[in-house]
Amino acid sequence: MTLQPIPSRTCPLEPLAPSPLPASLAPFADPLGLDTSLEEVLHQAATLLCRWMGRASSHPPLPGLSVLPAVEPEREGLPPDRLLADLQLVMEGAYQPAHPGALAHLDPPPLTASVVADMIAAGLNNNLLADELSPSLRRLERSLCGLIAQRLGLPAGAGGVPASGGSLSNLMALVTAREQRCPGAGPEAVVLASADAHVSLDKAVRVMGLPPPALHRLPVDDDGRMDIEALEGQVTRLRRQGTPIIAVVATAGTTVRGAVDPLLPVARLCRAHDLWLHVDAAIGGAFALVPRHRSRLAGLGAADSITFNPQKVIGITKTSSLLLVADPSTLQATFATGLPYMEPSWEGGHGGEEGLQGTRPAEILKLWLGLRQLGWDGVDHLLEGALRRRRQLVALLAPDARLLLRAGPLHLLAFRPRDLDPEACARWSQLTRQRLLEHRLMLSRPCYQGHHHLKAVLGNPHTRSGHLEQLAQLTLASLNTF
Numbered sequence: 001m002t003l004q005p006i007p008s009r010t011c012p013l014e015p016l017a018p019s020p021l022p023a024s025l026a027p028f029a030d031p032l033g034l035d036t037s038l039e040e041v042l043h044q045a046a047t048l049l050c051r052w053m054g055r056a057s058s059h060p061p062l063p064g065l066s067v068l069p070a071v072e073p074e075r076e077g078l079p080p081d082r083l084l085a086d087l088q089l090v091m092e093g094a095y096q097p098a099h100p101g102a103l104a105h106l107d108p109p110p111l112t113a114s115v116v117a118d119m120i121a122a123g124l125n126n127n128l129l130a131d132e133l134s135p136s137l138r139r140l141e142r143s144l145c146g147l148i149a150q151r152l153g154l155p156a157g158a159g160g161v162p163a164s165g166g167s168l169s170n171l172m173a174l175v176t177a178r179e180q181r182c183p184g185a186g187p188e189a190v191v192l193a194s195a196d197a198h199v200s201l202d203k204a205v206r207v208m209g210l211p212p213p214a215l216h217r218l219p220v221d222d223d224g225r226m227d228i229e230a231l232e233g234q235v236t237r238l239r240r241q242g243t244p245i246i247a248v249v250a251t252a253g254t255t256v257r258g259a260v261d262p263l264l265p266v267a268r269l270c271r272a273h274d275l276w277l278h279v280d281a282a283i284g285g286a287f288a289l290v291p292r293h294r295s296r297l298a299g300l301g302a303a304d305s306i307t308f309n310p311q312k313v314i315g316i317t318k319t320s321s322l323l324l325v326a327d328p329s330t331l332q333a334t335f336a337t338g339l340p341y342m343e344p345s346w347e348g349g350h351g352g353e354e355g356l357q358g359t360r361p362a363e364i365l366k367l368w369l370g371l372r373q374l375g376w377d378g379v380d381h382l383l384e385g386a387l388r389r390r391r392q393l394v395a396l397l398a399p400d401a402r403l404l405l406r407a408g409p410l411h412l413l414a415f416r417p418r419d420l421d422p423e424a425c426a427r428w429s430q431l432t433r434q435r436l437l438e439h440r441l442m443l444s445r446p447c448y449q450g451h452h453h454l455k456a457v458l459g460n461p462h463t464r465s466g467h468l469e470q471l472a473q474l475t476l477a478s479l480n481t482f
């Protein structure tokens, strides 16, 4: 049984005011002078978007099923008013991450500077494949990747490359690790990670031509952290058998409960055995950006590679993920093919030779502008708010011994009734989620260690104490009916 979106109280966006829209929009902006038609349409589109954002708190985070506009192009192209009306229909049915009750996933509302930068990046339409197609942006990309790598604790000279999502960053990390640590290894090579590591590792192993058991999932302790003794035992066993180890993947911020693996002991072990350490800090990486929270990820800087998803915590528009490496030449050594149809790179290699992607958009622009908008203090403030909300929700729920809470040092909290069997937990989570949705509070429902939980991600800066009190009240009430 799948959950249906709650029935929609259909509340369409107000139609745009009678507009001075131009009768037509040329398919390409006029290169000879200011294109006032395009300017006007962008203006109207901006108004449409701002209205959609401005009503975020008065509409549910998950809208009811909406009407989709026609999908197929008509024989003749449409004028701007029709284009905007069609866009509006799609917007009616969009998920609203800025609703204060949007707490289900790692999808925060977008930073405004990031939205602006995304629009500019679309207009520039540069290509990070090669220097000559993105002169300033490529320099910005290289230099911001280097800066963030060092901010996360990697050594001077560290760098990296943006990727369209953390799954791709993890895949590229493992491909690089294999190339560096066991070149030529066949399907007998393995990757070590914890039971709670992200599913993208399963995908990566598949894409790399390895059988599914090549991903060894090690047990976690009661706090959801990789069991270091189990790791040690497994490494010793594999070494004795002569099995090639591609990498150890530690997770800094597991997807269900935000646990951080013991990075320092894992790093020590990896160093002793000359193993590649990849840290999947897709979620936790943001906390290492600022001094106050950096200790939550102590040891991160000892990694050979790190996945970090600014899209998940600090509101950079999607997609924004980075693969950061202690030694950037390892990316070149793994992915460079030569680009015989391009002028040589004039500064340290083309973007298209440092990862799997060829053509890439200027995702760096929205990360750069978003960070500039926030400043380090703004990042600190966002993270502190998220942690404060997690602590508040824990304080509200913890006194009830019927609940089993699962949290780590980050801003995620999963919970379930302690004594229910898996089937009852599935029903409880489904009914409670539905009940919360009726109050415009959206949680997710992960199945973790055999039981369904409800999970709150507390990174939404619009969520107030009152929302959390209501969430706790409804949750506690749900226990009385089970």
Ligand SMILES: *Cc1c(COP(=O)(O)O)cnc(C)c1O
Binding pocket: 164, 165, 166, 167, 168, 170, 198, 200, 251, 253, 254, 255, 280, 281, 282, 283, 309, 321
């Ligand atoms: C979300 C997530 C990923 C995958 O990132 P995508 O951007 O969704 O591809 C990888 N690892 C962890 C820990 C995650 O939470």
